[in-house]
Amino acid sequence: MRILLLSLLLWSSSAFAQDDHGYSARARHLLEVAAGETETSFFSLAAKIHLGRDLPRAYSILDSMERDRSMGGRFYAYTLIGTYLHTRDMLPDSLKRKVREAFRVRMMYRGDTENHWVMYYTGLYLAAQTWPNEDGTRWFNGKTSEENFREAEGWLNHWMTITSTIGQGEFDSPTYMTVFVSPMFVLYEFAQNPLMKTRAQAMLDLLLADFAAEQLDGAYCGGHSRDYPDDIINPLAAPATRVAWLFFGQPKEEKWDEARYRPRNRGSWETVFAALGSYRLPEIIYRMATDRTVPYVHTETKRVRNIIRFGDVRNPPVYKYTYMTADYALGSLQGGILQPIQQHTWDVTFKSEKPNNTLFMLHPFFSGRELAMFFPEEIKFLAGEVDRYHLVYTNPNKWNSSSPFEQTLQHKNALIVLYNILPGEKHPHVDGFFPKSLDERIVDGSGWIFCRAGDTYIAFHPLKPFEWIEEDVNWRLRSHDLKNGAVVEVGSAASHGTFEDFKAAIRSTKLRFDDFDRSLTVEYVTSGGDHLRFTYGGKRLVNNRPVDFRAYRLFNGPFMQADVGSGVITLRYKEKTRTLDFPKGTILGN
C-alpha cells in the first residue's frame, strides 16, 4: 500500500511537472486551432481525427490525399506515418489499407538536405516497423521491411552521432528546426526499440535545449545556418516561435495570423505532433529558455553542410557566439561560406512587442561555384535552379546570404564585422537592416548610428560612407565600398541607464580604423573597457589575447556543456543537471 501511495505521489508530481507552465493548455489550444484549419495537411487532419471533429470530412480529406498520386517524398513519408500512427485506432480499415498502399506505390523521395533525410528515414523506420516481414514488392523502393528498417535505423543513428559530436549542419534554423523536432516527436512516440526511443528523446532534449539557450521571448537569436528572408527580418514570424510558444510559453500570445499569411505555413503546424504525443519538456530546459536574469555568453561548434566540391574538408567547423541578456541577444558566426544560399551570419535581436525586432548587416553574395560546393548539378545550371526554389538567391537586395568576403569578431555585447569584397563581384555593396519599428534611429555626428527599441540600445558605426534606402518595413543602410564593415555595441537600460547615458558612453569609446583600406584592421575599446582588435583575414584579439576557435567546445555556457567528439551533453540549471549520453544511449538527471 505504501509503495502504491508513493507511486501515485511520484506520478502526480511528475504529471504536475509535465503540465506545469501551461504546456497542456497550450497543446490543447494548438490542437483546437489546427483542427479548425481548412488547409489540407496531415497535421490538421491528425488534429481533427484526434479531437473527433467532423470525422466524415476528415476521412474524406485523408482519402483524397491518399488518392493524389502527385504527393510523395520525405515530407509525406513522416507526416503520413505520423498521422497514421496517431489516429489508426480511429481510422476505417479502407483508409488503413490506403495508407499502407501509399508506401508501396508512392516514391518517398529522400531529398538532399539534412532535414530531408531526418524526415525520410524517420518515416521509413516507422513504416517498416509498422509493417514488418514484407517483401520488396510491398515497398516503393523494392527493399524488404527488414532492409528498410535497418537502413533507416543506420542513418538515424549516424545522424544522432554526428549531431552530438561535431554538431548539426542545418543548425539553429528558425524555419527548419521544426522539421527536425517534428520527426523526432513521432519517432519518440512510436519507436518500439527502447534504445531508439531514448535516443529520439535525447535528440529532442538536445534540439530544444540548443534552442532554449539562444531564444529570447520566442525569437531564435544570433547566427544560423539557413532561413528565408521573411523570417530573418521578422524573427517572431518563424516556425521556431511556434515551438517556443508551445514549450516555453514565449511569446505569451501565439500570432496564428502571422503563420497563416505565409505561403509555407506548413512549418507552423508541425508542433501538432508534439501536442499529440507524450514527450514533455524537462524542467531544466524550460528554465534555460526563460531565465534571463543574468547575462551570459554561450558558444557552440556546428558543422558546415556537406561540401562535395571545391573544399579540402567535408564538414569544416562553424563557430558560433551568442551573448544573451534579458533585453537582447547579440550573436554571430565567424563568417565565410558556412551554408549555401540562406545563411544568416549575425544579428542583434531584441525583445519587442513590435515586428521586425532585429538588426544586422550582410554582403549579398551569390555564385555558381558556391552552389556547386554543396549541390551536384552543373555550375551554370545551379544559380537559376536555386533562384527558382528560394526566390531571391541572385537578388542584390536579399536579406540572407553567405559571403566569402565577410568575417566577424564578437566579444560579449560588441561585434566587429568586416568585408573585403573582391573587385568585380556582381553585388559590390553591403546592406544593413534597420527596422522601422525601432523607437529611435539617430545618425550621430560622432559617426555612430544610435538606435533604441524599448529598453535596448544599439550603437552601429559604419566604417564607410553609406546611403539610406527606405523600404516597406525597414531602412536599408547601403554602402558601396568593397573594403567595408561596421562596429556594433549593444546595451540596455539595465546595463547603461538611460539612452542618453548609453550614447554618451559610446561616444567616449575608442575606435580606430583610419588605415583600414591598407591594413583591414579595426580597434575598438568597448564602453565596458574591453579591447578588440580585428584584422580581416588576420588576428582576432580580445584584450590582447587571440581568439582560439579551435578551443571552442560543442557547447559552452552556463546552461550547456559538451566537448567536441564526446557525444555527451550536459544541461545545467543552478544545481540541476541532465546528461544526454549518446554513446551509451542514456539520459541521466532531471
Added chain:
Amino acid sequence: MSSILVWLSFLLTVSEFGGDSRPPIHASNPKRTFAAVYLVRGSVSGSHTGNFGVFTRNGNDTTWTFVNPSSIIAFGLGYFERVSTRRHYIAAGNGVHRSTDGGTTWRILTSWHTMEILGVVPDPYDSALIYAATPWGMYRTTDDGATWELKDKGTKRWFVQQLHMDLRDRSTLYAVMEDDLYRTTDGGESWTPVNVGGTYPQVVAQHPVDPSFLCVGFGDGSIRCSMDDGRSWKRAGEVRGEAIYALRFSPDGTSLLAAGWRTGVWRSLDRGTSWAQIWDNPAVEGVFDVAVDPDNSRHLIIATDGQGVYESLDEGRTWSRAGLMGAKVKRIEFYP
C-alpha cells in the same frame, strides 16, 4: 530500323575484348529511347510532384511513356544484357535503381551511405559488378548492390561527375572529377590523374573506332583531346559557349558532337579541330546531352534544360521538337 544494339560503348567494348566472347543480344527486342528527366519546370521533388524520372518511347514516336519509379531526380541511365538477363539502371538522386523486368518494377540498390548517384556503369559481363559516380567518390559493388565500397585510392577530390568504361578493357575506367580526369586500370582499386589540364572537367568521350583518342569537355567551354590514350593533351578547336556538358562520337566515329551551357549543339568532322554549330535556340540555355542513334547516325536527339528534347533525322540539318516539353532532360540513351 535494325534491331537492338545495346549501349554503344558496351557493344564496342565487347567486340574488342580479347579472349571474351561477345554477349548474346536479344536481336528481336525493339529499340526504345530512354530519357532521364531531372525535373519538370515548376515541380519540386518530394512535395507535390510532377512526373519526372525516366521516360521512354518506341522508335520515332513523339509520345513518351512514363517509366516507374515516379518522381525521382534522374541523372543518368545504364543497361546490362546477357542471354537471360536484361537490366535497366537509373542513376538518381536517391540511389541506383535497377529493374529486371523492363521497367515495371524497380529496386534501389544503394543505401544511406551514398548520396546522389550521378552516373551508373554496369559491367558488361558480370551483372553483380556495378560502378556508380557520386559526389563523394566512385562506389563499386561486386555483389549486385548488397554492399558498396568507396574506391577512391589515388584521387585528390571526392566529386565524380561521370564514369566511363574504356571501350577495350572493362577494368579500365575514367572518372571525370573536379580537378582532373582520372583513370583506373584495375577496376577502381586505384586511380591515377591523367593531367588533362583545363578548368573543371565535365565530360569525357572515347572514339569508338580509335579508342586511344579521347576528348574532355570543361566547365569553361573548352575541349581538350588526346590521341595517345591520355598521355598528352591539346586544346581542340573553339566551340562558342560557356560550358561543355555533353560530348559524343557518332557510332562510326566520323563526327564528334558537343553541347553545353549557352552553346547550342556543335559538330566536328575532323576530331575536334574545327566545329560547326548544327543547332541553336536562344530560348534554351542548356543542352545536357546529344545522342546519336546507334543504328542510324543521321538520327540525333538533344536533351535540353527545360525545353524537352529536339530531334533530327538528317544529321542535324533540320530539327523538330520531340516531346517532353518543360522537362530538364539530362540523358538520352537507346536501349532495348
